[in-house]
Amino acid sequence: MSRTEFRFSGFGGQGVITMAHVLGHGASVHADMDATMTEAYGPEKTGGFSRGDVVVSDEEIDYPNVVDPDVVVAFSQDAFERDADTVTEDGLVLVERNLVDPEPLLERRPDATVASLSAIDLAEELGHKVVANVLTLGAVVELVGTPPAEAVRAAIRETVPDGTEDLNERAFERGQAVVADDELDYLGGERREVVQ
Template structure:
């Protein structure tokens, strides 16, 4: 059941926060085993950011992701760098407003997370929209677990906004999956 997930984009998009929330959803709320690692450029905002989560029901011996089962790309630079490092039957989730590619692979799901977050009132929750979408599309963690982990991980004053972002991402993921995309 091992799932290797890479979330990538640029600093300021909440890539690392998303990976921590996803790992916590798996380990704390779905009673799985998870490990998380991260890497980012020297710039606080705008530099490259990558975070990885491995989820398994058995002990994790090697914590590195070499070829992902799931890739979430939130910038074209991230997709260009990591888009090839996905298993042939893996899932790719992109923000099509930021990752513009001419031929979207059949196994790719375009989730306009930044646009959805903007419509909710704050683009800072685009990462939470993506977490909802990846949960709905892949089932890598349960919807209950991602909800509980998100709510426990965000400041109380942003709880309602994050709940709406998560619900919007789950809805967008279910809609695309229902259309047979991927």
């Protein structure tokens, strides 16, 4: 593995920037990898455009920005329309099933691998939908294999609000289980290892 690019996109209040922060923190602090993170968001406090990009590498990163994401996670239809086409040919677009209709991408790029996950519903089963982002992050880490899950789990414990560590860790593990138990719905392309 050299360079892996992640793009987490949605709207303010969904925790997409938190996903990027936790992933980058896990890679750089707990996995001895290089990582960069950039964020972009609209002027609204909640409900506006929000995106967190992360580059992770076991080598020095020569360019810090995401150019061709290997993984795009879309938590809203607007985010999907804006960012799904940026995924690499061998990459994966992962969408929140309750909020995103992936058909437009499948019509434009029938080769695209698109998977959907009901992260909000699964998070509510754990006790609170606010951890849907961390649940999704668990699925992403399980799919991609980098950074190591233990590193991301350590980052979760260090970065989430006090008192929510256990809930967030359970959400991360549930996201991993969704992939391990083959519960993702693949809507286009074929199931394959994204990066590794």
